Amino acid sequence: MADLHPDNPYAKDRFPDRAKQVEFPPEHKARFEHLLTRYPTKEACLLPTLHLAQEVWGWISPEVVHYVGSLLDLSPAQVFGVVSFYNMYNQKPVGKYHLQVCTNLSCMVSNAYDIYDHLCDRLKINPGETTKDGLYTVVEVECLGSCGTAPVVQINNDYHENMDVAKMDALLPTLK
């Protein structure tokens, strides 16, 4: 693996101690050890390990990239290549509630953009941004595979189906 430019935050030698700045808590450590028994190669554990990391830290910081790389004998660049390819790995911190509005065709014709626009207006943020109190992030996402109950808003891991602006307004105050 060719070395990256030393200014690149994912270059191995720039932050030799970065991988040591974070560590899985014991429960996640155990789940990680179990993962290793389920795949024939260490590399194959990368996606599930990143899911574990996101569960712990909420996003995949450069430190986490280095840490996960050190666990699986992968270069930070290779780990970051995967992190940046997949949508669900957050490359910056997100709010406590990650409001993911599906706006693909079936949801769109069921007025999903009304919900999306309303959320941005009400929370006074642009798409992709987080409210100042760190509570909400609003993003537009691609098809969530629940078109029969459109429009759908995924909040963290949960689907909220058959949504509309009124239901969203009623739901927001319960997300504290």
Place this chain on the structure above:
Amino acid sequence: MTEPIKVLTANIDKPNSASIETYGDYAAARKALAMKPEDVVTLVKDSELRGRGGAGFPTGMKWSFVPKNAPKPTYLLCNADESEPGTFKDRVLIEQDPHLLLEGMLIAAYAIGSCPMGYIYIRGEFYFGATVLDKALEEARAKGFLGKNIFGTGFDFDMTVHRGAGAYICGEETGLIESVEGHRGQPRVKPPFPAVVGVFGGPTVVNNVETLACVPLIVKNGAEWFKGFGTPKNTGPKLYCVSGNVKKPGVYEFPMGINLKELIYDHCGGITGDRKLKAVIPGGASAPMLLPDEIDLPLNFDAVMKAGSMLGSAGIIVLDESVCIVDAVWRLAKFFAHESCGQCTPCREGTNWLESILDRLERGEGRPQDADLLLDMSDNIGGKSLCALGDAAIGPVISSVRKFRDEYVYHVTHKSCLPGTRRYRRLDMPVAAH
């Protein structure tokens, strides 16, 4: 009128449908594991089961491509990366009847001579589905239906639920394989085909959830019974997902080949607000659109292909007269531009250009040559990429330009949508980075 059936969905209305107590004792798997593996493959071949993921490839034939005595272990992967816009059938099976899928996988693994570990690649957003599958796996292990020496036959098999992380392209067979190996989900050059060199270098079979769910039913009831549904070469029960502007959207089960018009007007209650139908996408976002006078056709692989579209994953999206067709196609183009893996230049660049041109038409900045430009660009994407995503992206574009050219021209001449149609998004909304 054709009555809906309850074959694949027989269990989903029962209380605790996801538990092994409700499901039963894997009788079909017991029966299959007492047969010779090649006889199971022959049985599935005889049933004429075709893959439900989109391509409609005969499943038994796919299984028979796996070489015997390959130097590396053989793998079975289940494709539960259901991401095609308009498709939501696999989620129902995963969440409501996971044991049907697990039993199907067990039989498939035995038939192809799989190594003791199979993987279920479920899209990351189906978090609940993944927890349901994990629980079902625990139940099956506790009963001895998975693990070592299953049913005393000496066959070992277990499965791992592998969550994706939000990439449509991982639903492509080789993209899925790359993703299981821990890489970016960029499809591979074929050949070698996965049946020869797939995941971890071994022969690999990738089957869709609904396909695998058919397998226990075939083993239990026989190939002739399965062929009793549908027509020759288009057999079996089939789940249809209907969404968009219909009164009763949802998953419907029929013998393969339900009439599309009947499905929309009789079973789904017709169009929302009793408006007029404008267009139907019969097989997920990739499928070319059909006009209202083209929908009197049976929904099976061959008939829809003959009508110039494809059944794909049977994700039927219904659009009524109030929808601006340019806006609808823009939304699909945006999807494909977002999901292109970036590996092949025609797809990576082309899908973004399609999105940009459709966007400028919506903004009243369209140029007179744009409709032809879209066709020309599509011609330079189709067939010029490693996987089918490029071809998928141009399906809605080409069909809409051909069938709604007047509406495209209207956007250029009047700088607005057709009267009576609407755009759903706000043009002043900043777009977050892809």
